[in-house]
Amino acid sequence: MTEAETITAVMRALADPTRRAVFERIVNSDEITVVELTRGSSVTQGAISQHLKSLKQAGLVCERPEGRNVYYRALPDGLDPLADWMSDYGVFWRERFADLRNLLKEIDP
Template sequence: MMQSVAIDNVLRALSDPTRRAVFERVARSELNVVELTRESGVTQGAVSQHLKLLKQAGLVTERPEGRRVFYRARPEGLAPLFDWLSHYDAFWRDRFADLRLLLEEIDQ
């Protein structure tokens, strides 16, 4: 059940396009809220709320430095999602193999 909660939290956090963009930016480099707000098209308060949800989902960590707080992605936070998707990897691999065989039969 905990695994299901973790997957739900990650999917919920990444379901919002603005939040996904914030995550992608902190995945490239460590940034503070002011830097994240600069090109986001939303207010600083909104960016802070997005960061809060990303942090709660385990996707972002923060590092205080004086008055500023820097955020960076936690790649291991995506583990529940990768684990869940890996189950479907085998399913689709088998289906594509079946499709390849069918297409080869049709071609002959």
């Protein structure tokens, strides 16, 4: 996957509020099963599984099968492509605000 495709996959995965809530629950757990994720929400187990599939494809979570259970955990580097992309815009806006600050100083000495 290219960097742009990776960023798009992460954004799409986190665009859905239910999926974002599932991801947050995973982030706040060491590991968690589908059953535990379902128990804490108003979403069906099948829907949780679909959300997990999207999160896995985006590189945000991974799974570890153990017996009849599958444990999910967040991948620490999963949000890095999005954070890197956003940091570029941080530089852009900081420069624009500095330009605006300088312009305002010139107008009102």
